[in-house]
Amino acid sequence: MKIVDVNLFPFSAKRVYSTVTAALGGVAHKEGGYAFSDFAIIELTSDTGIKGYGEVSDIPETMTMPNGQNFTIEHLETYLANQLIGKDPFQIEELLQAYPEKNMVDIRPDGSMLDIVSCGVDNALLDLIGKTLNVPVYNLFGGKKKDKIWVSWVVYIRDIKYLEAEIAEKVKEGFDAFKLKVGIDPKQDEERLRILRETAGEKAVIKLDANSGWTFDEAVENLKRLEKYNPAGIETPIPFLDVEGKAKLKGRIGMPILEHVHTLEFALELLKHDAVDVFNISAAQAGGVFKARKILALAESAGKPCLLGSTVECGLGTASQLHLSAGSSLVTWPSDLIGPKMYVNDMLNAPHAWDQNRLLVPDGAGFGVEVDPQYLQKGI
Template sequence: MKITDVKLTVVGIPRTTGFVSKHVIVELFTDDGITGIGEMSDFSHLPRYSLDVVDLTASLKMILVGKNPFDISLINKELVSNYPEMMFYYEKGNFVRNGVDAALHDLCAKALNISVADLIGGRMQDKIKVCFPIFRHRFMEEVEENLEVVRKRLAQGFDVFRLYVGKNLDADEAFLDGVKREFGGKVKIKSLDLSHLLGWKEAVQAVKRLSAYDFQMVESPALQNDFEGLHQFRMKMDHLVSEHVWSFRQLSEMIKHDSVDIFNISPIFIGGLTAARKAAAAAEVAGKGCLLGTTQELSIGTAAMAHLGASLVNLNYTSDPTGPELYTGDVVKQGVRYEDGYLIVPGRDKPGFGMELDRDLIARYQVEDLSWGDVSVHQLQDRTSQTKA
């Protein structure tokens, strides 16, 4: 079997906040008539530059056409040569490699008539506990809006939440106090996510202030790639510390500096399922915990993470992938499902990821390019369309 063509389709799908996230749907065609699908998820991030999709398509055709899709390691090696790791959280090359690698896995599993989870090691579980995100407060009036999010999502079965913090600590504290007063033990806060907004010393002060409330871990409490700062924060805190993994050099430095307790692993940030499995194995060897992170993917990207998580022996913390719940649309005929706060791993009765493209939905959401127009910095950071200054 050989890859005969590559198709990239850009879609722009609104979140419930009104912010439009752009994704690239990947299709790999073969001479056997089997098509693999993947997702380059949520390009609408800083840094503020975009890729030319026509040029990207031509480049990927040069790399992929004529290749045996089962040569996943060899293809990934060539992808890294063309789209290298850059030690940056939202590096667009990682997004590209993730979408292609996902499509390769979907294609190979379909060729074997098995699920991707079975292709990469077999299922350890059929559902994955997840948490719902509460986006960062900039204004005090957003506290009640976010408490309403908790009410709504708790009624849907989501009882664990992660809170982005660090821009308005008064509002963060008011929200945590509101959760404690209204919901008590019915709701758990998994993490406070500082998203590298503060240096580690400032993060220590912020987390100490919020430590009167219950939460399990702190995420990204130092500037990007400040491994010593992460270590210093960890030594001064009683809470567990987690960090996203976005390159193998960064992963190595975090292990070397003993910077974290938990590796937050997401294929989109490390560059695909192949790389994510390596990162999870490194965490296991280093005696660190794992959780699945997210950029808030559509159903294809979320299904890929579900299959990854189902196959890991060391997925030992509540994970983050709830992207499909945050969008007003999708591109597949039947999206991933959530039940009682769990992501259900799809594909027991379908090969690959268990996802089928819906051409009508793709046509509805298709856009020309990955540019942002006049979207502001705070909108890119906080994933909101609010216009408050």
């Protein structure tokens, strides 16, 4: 089987509210936050006429092409066509060796990275392979161990007057796990955590995420002050790349440390220093399901519990994450797959199914979802 055609389609999704997170130095990642996210839908067609789809998620304004020219959907389409047309999609590992391409990754101020183009290619290849074999993607990796994935609602940094209503609404929907973004204003962080705990109840699982916003000393001080609200853990409390600092921090605070793990090399570094308690793994960061599964396997060999992180994917990206999680016994922490509820619009012809705050793993060939045909047209 060969790939005979590559098409890309732009898609823009509106968030239910503008989302703000902290960044290195305790400042906002983007002033005013993000109200929209831009995506690209990758369509691969085989010589048998079967089509596979992948999502390039949450494309940053800073992305450029490998030759330095400005990023456009048309330029990326040409680039991927040159790489993929004539190739066998079953040679997925060889095809993914072209990534990460340094100009086409989303590199954050703290050094964390999202390899979103590789992830989109990975998704389209796996969807094409699954549809060709008429099996779900999770069956390509040993089968499904769970039908539903536990999701934590992510509470972004916004005016505190909106918080209680947001949490009350999610509790009514059945959410019993939350991730609270912190790291800019310590006093506001504490007040927001207090409201979250009171509104969600004592049994709710609450993760904190400082997004590299604190120094070591600030992390110690802030987390000791917040302990009384019984948070389940803290994600990226200090700069992402400070592995030794997190190892020292483990002995100074009374809660687990969670960290994004985007490569096997970084995973080994964290394990070598015993720096974190929980791995946060996502397809978008790792460069796709195929690469993320290798990190999950390493975590399993070390007995390290995991959750699935997110760059707030739309429907296709969320489906790939669900198939990634379905086959792992160590994804035991609530994951951050809120895209289906964070966007006003989506690219799928049918929404993802929920059971309260559990996302159902879609069955069917490939990733088990279909793109709405109205978004697969040039020039819209």
